[in-house]
Amino acid sequence: MFFHKKLSHTITLHPSFLGPRMREYVTKRLYKDVEGTCTGRYGYIVAVVAILDIQTGKIIPGQGSAEFEVKYSAILFKPFRNEVIDAVVETVNPMGFFANAGPLRIFVSLTLVPADMKLDLDSNPPSLRSDDQKIEKGTLVRVKLSGTRVDATSIYGIGTIKEDYLGVIE
Amino acid sequence: MPLPVTGGDGDTIWTMRMPKNKLVRPVTEESLDAARLELGVDFQDAECLLISEVKVLLEAQYDSKKEEKNLDEVYTKTLEYVQKFSRYTNRDTIKEVRALLKPTELEPFECAQLGNLCCSEYEEAKSLVPSIGSRISDEDLDSLLKQMDSLKKYQG
Numbered sequence: 273m274f275f276h277k278k279l280s281h282t283i284t285l286h287p288s289f290l291g292p293r294m295r296e297y298v299t300k301r302l303y304k305d306v307e308g309t310c311t312g313r314y315g316y317i318v319a320v321v322a323i324l325d326i327q328t329g330k331i332i333p334g335q336g337s338a339e340f341e342v343k344y345s346a347i348l349f350k351p352f353r354n355e356v357i358d359a360v361v362e363t364v365n366p367m368g369f370f371a372n373a374g375p376l377r378i379f380v381s382l383t384l385v386p387a388d389m390k391l392d393l394d395s396n397p398p399s400l401r402s403d404d405q406k407i408e409k410g411t412l413v414r415v416k417l418s419g420t421r422v423d424a425t426s427i428y429g430i431g432t433i434k435e436d437y438l439g440v441i442e
Numbered sequence: 443m444p445l446p447v448t449g450g451d452g453d454t455i456w457t458m459r460m461p462k463n464k465l466v467r468p469v470t471e472e473s474l475d476a477a478r479l480e481l482g483v484d485f486q487d488a489e490c491l492l493i494s495e496v497k498v499l500l501e502a503q504y505d506s507k508k509e510e511k512n513l514d515e516v517y518t519k520t521l522e523y524v525q526k527f528s529r530y531t532n533r534d535t536i537k538e539v540r541a542l543l544k545p546t547e548l549e550p551f552e553c554a555q556l557g558n559l560c561c562s563e564y565e566e567a568k569s570l571v572p573s574i575g576s577r578i579s580d581e582d583l584d585s586l587l588k589q590m591d592s593l594k595k596y597q598g
Contacts, residue, residue, distance in 0.1 A: 274491040308514035354477035356570040374523035375516045
């Protein structure tokens with residue numbers, strides 16, 4: 273789910289930047305530090321929408337660098353357990369298939385795919401087939417997330433398509 | 443500190459009174475659940491965006507990002523995703539969808555899910571967004587979905 277949230281970040285500027293274009297450096301540093309990052313708490317910070325406030329900088333005693341607390345609003349992408357999300361299939365392998373929903377990678381195990389879909393590894397590309405549906409690279413699927421896992425730089429999802437109204441999207 | 447407790451037959455049994463556990467269990471990822479609308483402290487009251495709204499916002503930034511060669515992987519993947527799955531093509535339609543969803547009793551998360559998934563009937567909506575429950579009647583939900591569907595069909 274995409275959220276629009278107000279966040280706060282502290283930027284430390286080396287004394288050489290404390291001059292006429294200081295605010296510009298602070299905003300550039302904010303974009304560089306924060307956009308594209310991923311945390312367990314906020315999910316993916318996709319893009320900064322607006323800078324709301326840059327507080328007066330505080331010089332760190334003994335160092336000369338200045339600390340600025342910047343308040344900004346951003347688009348966040350965070351997946352939740354039991355959320356239904358649309359995704360694009362990337363690969364099909366003997367264990368199941370991988371699908372991408374933006375920056376989120378979702379794995380759907382074969383055990384969580386309806387029983388009437390059979391694995392066909394000989395086709396090019398490998399696919400899952402049933403009488404009326406086919407899942408292969410590029411297919412759009414509706415997946416329900418049964419869990420998420422966060423590591424240092426990304427979030428992974430585990431999904432299912434075994435319930436009503438899930439699976440291939442026409 | 444041991445306290446004396448008198449047993450039934452007159453004997454005194456010594457027992458310990460355990461201190462009350464004042465430690466509050468921190469909220470872990472496992473306790474967050476969209477089906478029960480438990481999004482955690484940070485997102486419980488946060489504004490949820492429709493995929494189409496995200497598309498408008500990201501496209502507005504595309505030119506300046508491209509010029510500064512600041513296109514990171516997360517941004518490009520998300521832009522591709524929202525362009526593929528966006529249901530509403532222009533800002534007016536998005537405004538009208540939001541106007542349809544606002545007067546209902548639905549939570550922001552549920553409104554955004556309905557706007558993104560575009561269900562055709564109320565059973566599908568209630569199955570995919572189970573937290574809706576009985577917060578809105580079947581007829582109202584059905585009429586809402588039909589209005590959203592016609593907005594999508596007849597948008598410019």
